[in-house]
Amino acid sequence: MKKEKFHYEDQRYVDKITTGQEKGLKKYLVNYVDFVRKYVKPGARYLDLGCGAGLSSNMLSKYYDVTGSDYSKPVLDYARKHFKKIEFKREDARNLSFKDNSFDAVCACGFIEHINDVDRVLNEMLRVTKKNGFVILVSPNWFTPLRAIRAFINNKGYETIGRNRIQIIGWFFKSVYYTIQKLINPTYVFRNPDIFNEKLVGNDIDMVYIANQYDLKRFFEKKGCKVIKINADTFTYSSIPFLAPWLGVVAKKV
Ligand SMILES: C[S@@+](CC[C@H](N)C(=O)[O-])C[C@H]1O[C@@H](n2cnc3c(N)ncnc32)[C@H](O)[C@@H]1O
Numbered sequence: 490m491k492k493e494k495f496h497y498e499d500q501r502y503v504d505k506i507t508t509g510q511e512k513g514l515k516k517y518l519v520n521y522v523d524f525v526r527k528y529v530k531p532g533a534r535y536l537d538l539g540c541g542a543g544l545s546s547n548m549l550s551k552y553y554d555v556t557g558s559d560y561s562k563p564v565l566d567y568a569r570k571h572f573k574k575i576e577f578k579r580e581d582a583r584n585l586s587f588k589d590n591s592f593d594a595v596c597a598c599g600f601i602e603h604i605n606d607v608d609r610v611l612n613e614m615l616r617v618t619k620k621n622g623f624v625i626l627v628s629p630n631w632f633t634p635l636r637a638i639r640a641f642i643n644n645k646g647y648e649t650i651g652r653n654r655i656q657i658i659g660w661f662f663k664s665v666y667y668t669i670q671k672l673i674n675p676t677y678v679f680r681n682p683d684i685f686n687e688k689l690v691g692n693d694i695d696m697v698y699i700a701n702q703y704d705l706k707r708f709f710e711k712k713g714c715k716v717i718k719i720n721a722d723t724f725t726y727s728s729i730p731f732l733a734p735w736l737g738v739v740a741k742k743v
Pocket of ligand 1: 497506514538539540541542545558559560561564580581582583597598599600603604
């Protein structure tokens with residue numbers, strides 16, 4: 490495996506992911522599970538990519554033959570210890586060891602926005618998906634002005650879009666600009682946080698790719714897939730496709 494330092498193995502991130510799981514992550518992951526269940530049939534062979542400390546894989550195992558996978562060793566050790574019946578595999582999503590056409594569904598929650606080589610990972614996800622199978626990406630949609638409006642009203646800043654109301658207003662205009670720009674310019678938008686030197690951890694401060702339906706839809710359509718959904722409507726306020734605070738991109742490999 491590569492030698493570069495992987496920040497999800499840094500103790501601060503491991504603590505964040507594992508304690509987050511212990512403190513109420515289930516409430517949010519229920520939306521992910523309910524969403525994928527609309528598309529993926531029970532009994533399917535399911536890859537839960539970027540599964541973190543394993544809670545989603547465990548929840549999904551009620552319906553599917555699940556393999557949970559992540560690249561962070563300490564996080565996976567935690568998953569294995571807590572969910573003994575689930576199969577977990579340490580994998581770098583950029584270079585999966587699975588054979589072509591291995592899974593009926595290859596899905597990830599809160600994952601793609603942490604990837605700085607988006608095309609490569611999406612190609613890998615598609616490669617290991619069987620024909621007529623699904624690739625599903627559930628992710629916060631920071632592009633929608635609704636997130637900024639909600640943060641402004643609640644006066645609750647996020648490291649990603651602004652820590653106070655002034656910064657949030659700035660992000661609002663940026664999100665409108667990005668949306669217009671996306672329609673004419675198909676390049677990905679990345680952030681470049683100083684991950685190892687950040688004092689704060691969490692609230693997606695380590696997010697590198699600003700995930701959005703425009704890029705993801707374009708990628709899958711270019712690959713000949715059928716994109717059948719772009720918004721994860723099981724999450725609150727997410728029923729309007731292009732404004733949804735939660736993306737739920739469902740691509741069928743045809
Ligand atoms: C924000 S956590 C999300 C965990 C979980 N899916 C959730 O929703 O709570 C992102 C996860 O992606 C994993 N990850 C990041 N880059 C990866 C890569 N190249 N290959 C595999 N996993 C990766 C990290 O180790 C981390 O556990």
